[in-house]
Each structure stands twice: as structure tokens, then as C-alpha cells.
Amino acid sequence: MTANASSSVPFASPAAAGGAPFVETPVAYDGILLAGFGGPEGQDDVIPFLRNVTRGRGIPDERLEEVAHHYRHFGGVSPINAQNRALKAALEAELDRRGIDLPVYWGNRNWTPYLEDAVREAADEGDTTLLAFATSAYSSFSSCRQYREDFARVLEETGLDATVTIDKIRPFFDHPGFVDAFLEGVRAAVDGFLAQGIAADQIQVLFSTHSVPTDDAVRSGPRDVDWGxxxxxxxxxxxxxxxxxxxxxxxxxxxxxxxxELVYQSRSGPPSQPWLEPDVCDVIEELPRRGRSAVVVVPLGFMSDHMEVLWDLDTEAAEAAEEAGLAFVRTPTPGVSSAFVAGIVDLVEERLRGRPAAERAHVTELGPWFDVCRPGCCENIRAGFKPAAAGLAP
Known part of the structure; x- marks a missing residue:
């Protein structure tokens, strides 16, 4: 029997189990679950890692090798695990600075250390009421619901579903701690180009994020709103x-x-499957025809400088800009900046204190986003709905 099986939100703490969009009562969490994507840490890890990422899709190894060269170019090592180790340490330091006595358990969806190991470790320590921070800021299947499905899967497969609960910090796309790095980066890049004598109307800013299948995109977020x-x-x-x-x-x-404008990168689906467009490199190629001489690329969809930033932006987009004769700057991701780390702990405190939604920090009219995902949110049309933590079924 799953934890809180009779509630509206399975696998949830009692405060979140009723299904209200915001949890506005304090919750005495035992620990924080830092949930990452994971990445290979050597050449021998690359194909097994990509098999994990594409599990269930039947993609042969020869096709995976087409993607593997991105990792092989960097010695088979993705920077993402090192970045999450640094983030874990920074979070622990900030929690300690504020006098918040919560351990941080780190687990990945696709490579070691796995989420299963992190949840077992927490349970062995007696920490059974967990608050998860997923290392992705936005609402979509791959950036939110897939994490929630993995939380449910891990609890069921480990047999801890009757004793461990996992809530999730709200999508933090417009929290000041997250957006601060992008604001600072764009300001510095524009200032730099202006100082070089480049006119403002010759500068193009491209906000880049991971493309997703169009069918998934239109199903992201609550289904009772027309998001476009x-x-x-x-x-x-x-x-x-x-x-x-x-x-x-x-x-x-x-x-x-x-x-x-908003652009997309890193699509991986077959050509016959529509994904969000336009592609960042395609747009860069046409900028000279728009009268631009400089481009600022902002990795808005990314929390840290992992492989898709290093390859798709620092390598491919930079090369596209050079071929187009454009001055090029790629701005920083939040990484482990003090503002971002403090912002994460602010989000943790929201739930520890049960802060009312009206008092929560956000910079756009869309926020603050929900603590408990709404019914039908972020469906994967190819796989359907699977059990998921931190949200109303389905």
C-alpha cells in the first residue's frame, strides 16, 4: 500500500496530501532530496548512460553513438555530476549558515548516485519526510513530471512507499534567485557590446532552452489554461x-x-516528429540579414553549465556565430552563485514555514507556481500517465 494511498496526492506528506495547489502550513521535513539528471564520468560510461536516458525507446547503440561524440569530445565526462556535488556542498553550507538542520541527499535519474540509493540512505538514517529539489526550473514532462514519476517509481521499487514521503519544491523558473544570473549576464553582455561601439539595434539577444516535442509542450502545465x-x-x-x-x-x-527572442536547442527526436522551434543555430545564421552584428546567447533553460551548454552553445552556437561574422557572448548559468543557492534555501523555507502563496517571491505574473502539480499536468503522450509523486492524479 502506498503512503497516503487514500489521499488525493500519493506519496505525499500529510500537509500536501489533500491536493491544494499551495501548501500553506508548516511541514517538519527530515531531509532534502537533490534530484539530478546524471551524467557519465568516463568513456566507458557514455553508452550505458545514454541507454538509461533513452530506456524504453529501443534506440540501438549505433544511433546513441551519434550523441555520444558530444561526451567523447570532453573525455566521456559530463560536468553535471561535479556541478551537483558543488551544489550539494553549497546548499549544506547555506542551510548551516541559517541554522536549518536538514541533511541533503543527492540522487540522479540516469547515473550514479541513483535516486534509489539516495532514498534508501535517507530511510536508513530515519529521514522519511523528504522535500525534493529537482535540478530543472520549468514545467514540462522531462523537466518536472518525469522527476515526479521517478520519485514514485523509486518508492515503489524500494518498498519504501509505505514509510517515506516525497514532496517537491515548486518550479522555480521565475524565482529571483534563479533569474538573477541571467539578468546580470545579459546586462554585462549588452553593456560590453555597447562599449565596443556596437549600436543597440545591431545586438540580438537569444534566450535558449531545451527543445521538447510539440505534443509534450502543449500538455505542459495545468490543462485548464490555454498557454498557447x-x-x-x-x-x-x-x-x-x-x-x-x-x-x-x-x-x-x-x-x-x-x-x-526565445530559441531552442538540443532536439533529439526523429525529423518526422515536430519539436519546438526555431533552432538557435538556424537563427544565428540569419542574423546578418536582419542587420545584426552581435549576438548574446542566454542559456535560460539551464541551471548549470552541463553538456548541452558546453556543446550546443559554447561549441555549435559559437561556431555558427563565427561563420556568420557575429560577435558572440554566452552568458552564465546560475550554477552555485550565492544568489541562486540562497534562493533554493528560500524555497525550502517556504515549505518549512508554510509561507502563504501571496508572500512568495516571483518576478513574473505567472508565479508563484504550484507546490502540488495539477491533474493532467505535463503528460507524456507517448507513454501516458504513470504514478507520480507531488501532484494530483493522473
Whole structure:
């Protein structure tokens, strides 16, 4: 029998089990579950890791090798695990600084250390009421629901579903701690180009995020809202990008002449399957025809400089800009910046204190997002709904 099987939200703490969108009563969590994507840490890990990522899709190894060369270019090592180790240490330090006595357990979906190991470790320590922080800020199947499904799967497969509960910190796409790095990066890049004598109307800002299948995108977020053709996933990115550019234009009026748009990267599906567009490199290629001479690429969809930032942006997008004769700057991700780490702990404190939604930090009109995902949120149309923690069924 699953924990809270009679509740509206399976696998949830009692405070979240009723299914209200915001948990506004304090919860005495025992620990924080840092949930990562995972990545290989050597050449021998690359194909097994990619098999994990694509499990259930029947993709042969020869096709996986087409993606593997991104990792092989960097010695088979993804930076993501080192980044999560650094984030775990930074979170522990910030929690200690604030006097919050909560251990941080780190587990990945696709490579060691696995989520299963982290949850077992927490249970062995007697920490059974967990609050998860997934290392992805937005609403979509791959960036939110898939984590929630993995929490449910892990609890069931370990037999801990009767004793351990997992709630999830809300999607944090518009929390000030997350967006601060992007604001600072765009401001510095635009200032730098202006100082070089490049006119504002010759500068293009491209906010880049991971493309997802269009069918998944339109199903992202609550189903009772018309989010437009890209669903809540695209709407969230657009809202944050607009906020960043509005702030910069307020501080530096000439920047109102700087053009910007949302672009996508890293698509991996078959050509016959529609994914969100336009592609970042395709847009860079056409910028000279728009009269641009400089491009600022902002990794808005990414929390840290992992492989898809290093390869797709620092390698491929940079090469596309060079071929187009454009000055190029790629701005920083939040990483382990002090503002971001403090922001994560602010999000933890929201749930520890039961902070009312009206008092929660956010920079766009879309926020604050929900603590408990709504019914039908972020469906994977190819696989259907599976049991998921931290949300109303299905």
C-alpha cells in the first residue's frame, strides 16, 4: 500500500496530501532530496548512460553513438555530476549558515548516485519526510513530471512507499534567485557590446532552452489554461525573458532597441516528429540579414553549465556565430552563485514555514507556481500517465 494511498496526492506528506495547489502550513521535513539528471564520468560510461536516458525507446547503440561524440569530445565526462556535488556542498553550507538542520541527499535519474540509493540512505538514517529539489526550473514532462514519476517509481521499487514521503519544491523558473544570473549576464553582455561601439539595434539577444516535442509542450502545465502553442513550458520562458529585457531597458534606456527572442536547442527526436522551434543555430545564421552584428546567447533553460551548454552553445552556437561574422557572448548559468543557492534555501523555507502563496517571491505574473502539480499536468503522450509523486492524479 502506498503512503497516503487514500489521499488525493500519493506519496505525499500529510500537509500536501489533500491536493491544494499551495501548501500553506508548516511541514517538519527530515531531509532534502537533490534530484539530478546524471551524467557519465568516463568513456566507458557514455553508452550505458545514454541507454538509461533513452530506456524504453529501443534506440540501438549505433544511433546513441551519434550523441555520444558530444561526451567523447570532453573525455566521456559530463560536468553535471561535479556541478551537483558543488551544489550539494553549497546548499549544506547555506542551510548551516541559517541554522536549518536538514541533511541533503543527492540522487540522479540516469547515473550514479541513483535516486534509489539516495532514498534508501535517507530511510536508513530515519529521514522519511523528504522535500525534493529537482535540478530543472520549468514545467514540462522531462523537466518536472518525469522527476515526479521517478520519485514514485523509486518508492515503489524500494518498498519504501509505505514509510517515506516525497514532496517537491515548486518550479522555480521565475524565482529571483534563479533569474538573477541571467539578468546580470545579459546586462554585462549588452553593456560590453555597447562599449565596443556596437549600436543597440545591431545586438540580438537569444534566450535558449531545451527543445521538447510539440505534443509534450502543449500538455505542459495545468490543462485548464490555454498557454498557447508551446504550452506552459514556452510561456514560462517567454515571461522570464521579457522580464529580463524589461529590467535592462529600464536601467539602460538605449537597450530598448536591443531585439530578443526565445530559441531552442538540443532536439533529439526523429525529423518526422515536430519539436519546438526555431533552432538557435538556424537563427544565428540569419542574423546578418536582419542587420545584426552581435549576438548574446542566454542559456535560460539551464541551471548549470552541463553538456548541452558546453556543446550546443559554447561549441555549435559559437561556431555558427563565427561563420556568420557575429560577435558572440554566452552568458552564465546560475550554477552555485550565492544568489541562486540562497534562493533554493528560500524555497525550502517556504515549505518549512508554510509561507502563504501571496508572500512568495516571483518576478513574473505567472508565479508563484504550484507546490502540488495539477491533474493532467505535463503528460507524456507517448507513454501516458504513470504514478507520480507531488501532484494530483493522473
Amino acid at each position: 502553442p508551446g504550452g506552459a513550458y514556452a510561456a514560462q520562458h517567454e515571461a522570464v525573458a521579457a522580464w529580463v529585457m524589461d529590467r535592462i531597458s529600464t536601467e539602460l534606456p538605449v537597450a530598448s532597441d536591443v531585439a530578443w
